[in-house]
Amino acid sequence: MADAHDSHAHEHGDEGHGGHGGHGHGEEFVPTSSLHDLTLIMCCGIALAGLLWMMYFWGFSGEVKLAEVVEHGAGHGEEHLPQELGH
Amino acid sequence: MEQSIDYWRQVIDSAYWIVAAPFLVGAAIIVLNSLFTSTRFVKTLSMMGSVGAVLYGFVHSLLIFYALAKFPELGPMVKNIPWFQSESFTFSVGILVDNLAAMMLIVVTTVSLLVQVYTHGYMREDPGYSRFYCYLSLFTGSMLGLVVATNLFQMYMFWELVGVCSYFLIGFWFYKRSAAEACLKAFVVNRIGDFGFLVGILWFFAVTYNFWLGHPVLQFFDRGGYDLAGAIDKAYQAHVLDATTLGWISMLMFMGPMAKSAQFILHVWLPDAMEGPTPISALIHAATMVAAGVYLVARAYPIWLLPDGSPGGMGLTFVAWIGTITAFMAATIAMSQYDIKRVLAWSTVSQLGYMFAGLGAGAFTGGLFHLFNHAFFKAMLFLCSGAVIHGVAGEQDIRKMGGLWKTMPITGWCFLIGCMSISGFPGMSGFFSKDEIIGSAFAFDERMGAVLILTAGMTAFYMFRLFFMTFTGAYRGEGHPHESPLVMTAPLMVLAVPSIISGLLGTNPQQWNLSAIPFNGETGKAFANAFGSFVYFGKPHFEGINGVVMLSSIAFAAVGFAVAALIYQTGALTWNKSIAESKNPLVSALYNFSYNKWYFDDLYLFMANRVFLPAFNKIWNLVDMLIVDYIVNGASIVTAGMGEALRYVQNGRGQYYALVIFAWVAGLTVLVYFLR
Helix, strand or coil, X not given: CHHHHHHHHXXXXXXXXXXXXXXXXXXXXXXXXXXXXXXXXXXXXXXXXXXXXXXXXXXXXCCCCCCEEEEECCCCCHHHCHHHCCC | CCCCHHHHHHHHHCCHHHHHHHHHHHHHHHHHHHHCCCCHHHHHHHHHHHHHHHHHHHHHHHHXXXXXXXXXXXXXXXXXXXXXXXXXXXXXXXXEECHHHHHHHHHHHHHHHXXXXXXXXXXXXXXXXXHHHHHHHHHHHHHHHHHCCCEHHHHHHHHHHHHHHHHHHHCCCCCCHHHHHHHHHHHHHHHHHHHHHHHHHHHHHHHHHHHCCCCECCECCCCCCCCHHHHHHHHHHCCCCCHHHHHHHHHHHCHHHHHHCCCCCCCCHHHHHHHCCHHHHHHHHHCCCHHHHHHHHHHCHHHHCCCCCCCCCHHHHHHHHHHHHHHHHHHHHHCCCCEHHHHHXXXXXXXXXXXXXXXXXXCHHHHHHHHHHHHHHHHXXXXXXXXXXXXXXXXXXXXXXXXXXXXXXXXXXXXXXXXXXXXXXXXXXXXXXXXXHHHHHHHHCHHHHHHHHHHHHHHHHHXXXXXXXXXXXXXXXXXXXXXXXXXXXXHHHHHXXXXXXXXXHHCCHHHHCHHHCCCCCCXXXXXXXXXXXXXXXXXXXXXXXXXXXXXXXXXXXXXXXXXXXXXXXXXXXXXXXXXXXXXXXXXXXXXXXXHCHHHHHHHHHHXXXXXXXXXXXXXXXXXXXXXXXXXXXXXXXXXXXXHHHHCCCCXXXXXXXXXXXXXXXXXXXXXXXXXX
């Protein structure tokens, strides 16, 4: 996919990204292949793993205790009344 | 994970590194690029440093979340350093880490991390590649600093840093006139809001001045009660603060969030901010900048309540109605726009309105839950729009797109997930948080609930209009659409996961077992949901199911989807053409009203050019000609006259000076003699 990106890179010359503002002669670009991409995609993997763990731990592991509250008439919207708030 | 509680205390105590790391990296990138030529190596170093700092922040934020969830007794943690002290008050800076901050830290670092990964693919050919990463780091650091601020003044400082970073980023391509104007517009509108915010802070400080008793002032939380809620309570008991005064203070302070989070009448900058590169649009619209306003209201919530801590005052009502009007207004505008990024921008304005409506209606948890969910799916939608723009050679007009599903399947799937989530498709994340907000709004004011339900239908319409026009049918543009490289699609796929499942945090097992829920008028045991058990104000409360509201919301969203599908997918309806080309003056006026964004830009331009500038011109002339000129010219005339008069006595002859001295002494002697 990096090849496809590269082959079209020169087309992006208007309001979009890259290619505008005038590249200086001999401007060196950071490649979107090889080690750079691999490292960044690994970062995405870490982010995904972290998010999945958070969701599991928060919602499904049972370690984050659900707060027990006594409610009046829950189920028809009154539980949302701001009277529940206070400091 | 078997470490002792002291270990986790240290993890929380060292949270300041999450803020410091992006700032240090940002500064390092500036130094690096100042000292060396911007070679590939320097660019790589800039990118790696920036991504590394936010990756560290993400991991640390998760650890903080774990620590606070596992050991609730560790929070809230407050650390203050006195910045300046006077005899009467102490102003401090520090970090406050509690459940609310932990949630926000995760949101900000997650979105920022994925945006920075995406940026590598999107901006790699831009000469300002390193500069962009520098700004991203500073922007992220500023937002993180705002999140952990311990007091209002400190938050205000980071608030302004976020503002100035957004100015740099919106105007990143400053050589484009439209970008330069957009960043200026954002800056000016935000200054107007921030002026109100600052006046509100100072007014609040003036009223509560005597109740801080040497403790750090304007703190959000203090175990000894020397915080916002405590100060309000003391001032109220001492009869120096009443509900009306607090209401005015809160409304003045709300001008800050109105500008920062683009709420009604101060919203005009946000759609124009699309002039910035798409990654920054994603960051601004999802986790930083616009989220700051919602976070401020949540963090300083006691200011928006009545002085006795109960709800129902002017402040919350104002927040709720401004949010509701904004949600509706932005949805009506989004329905007729054709720029892919601007449709998303208006959708952000609308969704922020939902968040404020929730906070104003008392759904503290619901409003923040929508902020949490919205961050993921909106970041994904914006990054998808960037991938589309990237794939169709910079085109942003959806009339020149279509059929991209075939050539951009990953982007298409992610965009569809985002559309379903924001539209409140049952089971998706946006469904749960929006339902909580609409339910609360109905309980608060039925008119408000009705407007929000109608807006939910419009949301489904304009989002699927966007999806169908972009991804289905035949391709109407030029060039060769193509999918983006993996380094750009990977962040989309990661964000798709929470866009689907994060809503489940808004449920609890009891909600699926209706017999276990105490119904109308009954009192019984219930449980808050997972999100509400961790993030709440005062005390957790049960987020029940309001069946009528939920079904109404689903029905309106389904109608919105169906209409969009019939018009833009199957072509069975041709309302869009009929409306756009209608000769009926009412229909035409309504369409133009939407297309021209309720004429706010025209109104503000008219006000600026025809009212404010002429008025200021007159004032300027008055002040300049009648006051400044007279004072300055008068002073010069007096000086010149005195010089003219006195130059005759400066003749350089010693005898003459001695004569003058003698005459003065003689004159004074005679005077003293007669005065005796």
